[in-house]
Amino acid sequence: MDYFEVKERDGPGRTGELRMGGESAETPLLAEHTRAGVLLGEILLKESGTAYHPAVGDTAPDYPSPLRADERVLAELEERSTAAASPEHVAATVHGGEDVGLRRRAASALEGFPLLILGSAPALDASPRKLSNVVPAVREAARPDAAIYAPGLALPWSVPLLIYAGIDLLDDSAARIAAARNTYLERDRASPLEELEETVCPCPACLDGNPESFEGLLRHNRATLETEVRLSRAAVARGQLRELVEGRIRTKPWLVAALRHLDENRDYVEERTPTFRRSEMLACGEEALRRAEVTRFAERMHGRYEPPDADAAVILPCSAGKPYFTSRSHSKFRRATGDRALEIVLTSPMGAVPRELETVYPVAHYDVPVTGHWSEEEIAWMTTNLENLLGGREYGEIVAHVRDEGYVEAVKRVEENLGVEARYTSIDNHPTSDESLADLEEGLRGFRTDIDRYAEGTRCVADYMLGKGAGTALLDGAEVRGRYPSLRVERDGEVLATAVPAYGSLAFTLRARDVFPSDYVVEIEDFVPMGSVLAPGVVDAPEGIRPGDEVLVEGPSATCVGRARMSGDEMARSRRGVAVDVRHREEI
Amino acid sequence: MTVAELVRELREKRRERERPKDPEEPSAHWPGTDRVGHDVMTSYTVILRTRGCRLASGSGCTVCGYPFEGTGGVGAREVRRQLETALADAPDESLYLKLFTSGSLLDEWELPVDAQRAVVEALRSDGRVARLSIETLPGFVTEETLSRIDGPYELEVATGLETSSDAVRQLCLNKALTFEDYAGAVEAARGFGADVKTYVLLKPPFLPEPTALRDAVRSGIDAFDAGSESVSLNLCNVQRGTLVEHLHRRGEYRPPWLWTAHEAVRRIKRYAGDRLVISDPVASGKKRGPRNCGECDDSAARALERFSLEQEPSILDGADCSCKTEWEQRLLLEEHTHHPNPLTSIDG
DSSP: OOEEEEEEEETBEEEEEEEETTEEEEESEEEEEETTEEEETTEEEOOOOBSSSOOSSSBOOBOOOOSSSOHHHHHHHHHHHHHHOOTTOSEEEEOOTTOHHHHHHHHHHTTTOSEEEETTGGGGTTOHHHHHHHHHHHHHHSOTTOEEEOTTOOOTTTHHHHHHHTOOEEESHHHHHHHHTTEEEOSSOEEEGGGOSOOOOOSHHHHTSOOOSHHHHHHHHHHHHHHHHHHHHHHHHHTOHHHHHHHHGGGOHHHHHHHHHHHHSHHHHHHHSOSSOSSOEEOOSGGGGGOHHHHHHHHHHHHHOOOOSOSEEEEEEOOSSSSGGGSHHHHHHHHHHTTOSEEEEEETTTEEEEGGGTTSTTTTTEEOOOOSOOOHHHHHHHHHHHHHHHTTSOOSEEEEOOOSHHHHHHHHHHHHHHTOOOEESOSSSOTTSHHHHHHHHHHTTTOOOOOOHHHHHHHHHHHHHHOTTHHHHHHTTOEEEEETTEEEEEETTEEEEEEETTTTEEEEOGGGGGGOOGGGEEEEOSSOOSSEEEGGGEEEOOTTOOTTOEEEEEOSSEEEEEEESSOHHHHHHOSSSEEEEEEEEEEO | OHHHHHHHHHHHHHHTTOOOOOTTSOSEEEEEEEEETTEEEEEEEEEOOOSOOHHHHHSOOSSOOGGGGOOSOOOHHHHHHHHHHHHHTSOSSOEEEEEEOSSOTTOTTTSOHHHHHHHHHHHHHHOOEEEEEEEOOGGGOOHHHHHHTOOSSEEEEEEEEEOSOHHIIIIISOOOOOHHHHHHHHHHHHHHTOEEEEEEEEOOTTOOHHHHHHHHHHHHHHHHHHTOSEEEEEEOOOOTTSHHHHHHHTTOOOOOOHHHHHHHHHHHHHHHTTSEEEOOOTTTTSTTSOOSSSSSHHHHHHHHHHHHHHOOTHHHHTOOOTHHHHHHHHHHHHHHHOSOOOOGGGGO
C-alpha cells in the first residue's frame, strides 16, 4: 500500500512519511536524480517520461507545460496531462502553469495519487508571486495527505521557504547544474569555484581536498542543499520553521517578497498553523507582525474575549519575562493596581494583550528585540488592538502607565479615535520607579477591587479557546483551584479542566463535555478510539478546528476529549494520520 | 484546438506589422555546396514568393515564421520574373537547384498550375539544373502533380515530416498531417522515380531536451524505414510571430543544444548507413537559435556542417567543450523534470 502520512504541522510546512513499494522515506526530503530514476530516500521512483514518448515507470506520463503562456495553451496541456494519468501509477503531475484555477482543477482531479508532482516547478524559482499563488492552490485542492514534489526548484537559500510554502519533496537539480558549471553553492550564494579564496565548508568533499572534480563539487553542493532540508525538517518538528524561514529569506529580496505574498494568503497559512504549542515564538523581523499566530490572537481576542467587569483600565508596558506576571516589573504593577482595573499590556508583535490572556500561546511564548524604538507598523498594530479592547465600554478612568514613545503614541491615537482621555502616570519616570508606581496607585484610587483574577483568567482562556460563553459554562457551579498559572477547574470534586502553562491552553476532561460548542465537536464512526482518532475514522469535523485545538470527539460508541493534531478540513478529507490525540474517553 | 487559435492570433498580430511584398521578387536565393549520394555538388537555393502555405492560411505550424513571406498576385509571369532574377546570380555550372516556396510548390492553391509549368519551362531553357529539389507537403505528392514538374533533371521531393509522432505533430506543431499521409507521399514519389528528402525537426515546443532528442532520432529512423533517401535535421530556431516566440519571450522555450543535434545526427546516421543525414545549423549561437554555452557554438556548428558534407561521424567526436557536462546533466534532469531548468537565481 503506497501512501503519504503527515506527522507534524508547522504552518503549511510539515513532516511526513512517504511509503512506496515497501520502502519508506521521511519528508521533507531532498530527492536525488540517478540514471535509474529519482531516489526519494530509499524509494526509487522510475520516471515514465512524457506522454509523447512514454516509458514504463511509476509516474503518470504527462504533457509538459510551460509556467507562463497563453491560458488556452496551459488549459489544453493541463487537461491532457490530467487525462493521461492512470491508477497504475503512484505519482502524477499537476499542470496548469501560473493559472491557479487550472492548478486546482488538476490537483483535485488527481486526488487518488499519494504523490503529486508540481509541473513546471523549475520556472517558479525567483518568481515570488507565482510561487505563492501556485503552491497553496495545489495544496488546497489536493487531498491533505498527498505529498507535493517540486522538481528542479530548490536552491540552498530557498529551501526553508519552499518547505514552509507547502512543498514536501525537493531535489538536487541545482547541485548538479551548479557542479557542471563549476559553481560552488553556499547557504546564501553561488560562486564560481575559481573565484573562491577558500572553501569554508566542513563537508567531507571540501575537507578531503578542494572539490574540484565534478563529483566532488556535486557532493558538496548536494550536502549544502541537504543541510537546509534537514534543518527545515528539524524546525518543523520543533515548531520553529517560521523562525528559520524569517532568518533565511534575508539573503534574497525575492524570498522576502514570497513570504509576504504567502502571508497575504492568510487563510491558507492560518488554517495550518497550530493554535497551542510549547515552542518559543521569536519575532525578529517585521514579518512577525503578519504571522498567523499573531493575527489569529488579535482576531480571537476581538471576537471571543469578554473583559472582566471593571470600571477602570490600565495600560502597561510588556516585560521581557513571560508570562508577564512572572517579571519583576509586572509584580510591581500588580501590587499597585490591586485587581482594580482591566489591565492591558502593550507589546509587539502581539499588539495589546489583556491580563487574562497572558498565559495563552503565543503571548507567553514570544520574544522580541526591545530597543524602545517602534516602527509605524508596530504602533498602528498596537493602536488597532488597544482600540478594540477599550472600545464599546466606558471606563471611569483609563490609566496609561507607559513611557516609551511608541506606547504613548499608540495610546494618544486611541484617545483621539475613541474620544477618551487617559491619565499618564509614567511620563517622565521609569514605570517601575516608586514615584511612577505611586502615581499609578493614585490613579486607581476609589475603584473596586473585587476582580477574581484566577476565575476571570480561566473564563477568558476558555472563551479564547472555544468561543464566547464557553468560559461561563465551564465555571458554572465550579471553582478554580491551584497556584497561578497552574490552575484547575473543579465541580463537585471532579476536575473539568487543567491549565497547561507550557502550551498556553486548558486541557479539558469529559466532565466539561457540555462546554464544547458544536464548532469543536468531531464526529467519528462507530468505534472506541484507543490512544488517538485516525483521520479515516472521522465522519465530519468543523472547518474552524486548527491543529492544537481542544476538541470533543463523539461517535455512536464513544465520547472523547483531546487535542486536534490537524485542522478540521484535514480530518474530514485525509485518509491517513492522527486526527486527535485522545486524553479521556468514555464508552457508550 | 486552442493551440491552433493562439497560433493564428499571434500570426495575425504580427502580420499587421509586415510590409507588402513585391510579387516579382523572390524571397531569397543563395549558392551553396551539398552532398548528393557520394558526391558533393554545387547547389543553389531559391525561395520563390508565392501566396504562402495553405496550412498557414488557416492556422499553421507553431514554429514557422515563413507565412509573412507570402503575397497575392503571383502567377506564371511573376514566377518567371522571380526565377530570372534568382538564377542570374547562380554559378555557371551544373546545379543542384533547391526550390522552395514558403509552403508547397505542388499546391495549385498556392501556385497555379500554369505558374508551376512556367517554372519547369524556365529551368528547361536555363539548362544548368542537373538535380531539382522541390519542397511540398506530403498531401500534394501524386503521380499527377509530380509529372507537372518533371523535366531533364533528377527530381527530389523534400517534405517536412518534422516528427513521426502524430501526437507531437498535432499538439506541439499544430501541423495538419499524419505519418500515414507522409508514408503515402514517399511511396508515390518513389513510384514516380523521385528521391525523397525528409525534414525532421529537433525540439518542437513543449518537449524537454531529452524527449526532443528521442523524438528526432525515432523520426529519422522512421523516415528511412518509410523509404526516404535522406534525412535533414532542422534545428528549431525562434521565428517571429510564432508560438515558439511566444514561449521564448516568457523564458519557456530554449532552442536545442548543438550537442543534442550532434547526438541526434550521430544516432540517426548509425541507423542510416550509406543514406544521407544532414543538418544545417541555421542561426546557431544566436539567442534565438540552437546553441551551447557561447564558447563552443561556432565549432559545434561547423562540425555539423562538415559532417553534412562528409558523412563521417568522427567529425562530430572532434568537437568538445567543458559545457558538455552541463548538457549531460540537463538531459538527465529534464528527463525527470520535463521542463527546461532555468534555475535563474543560481547565477545571481
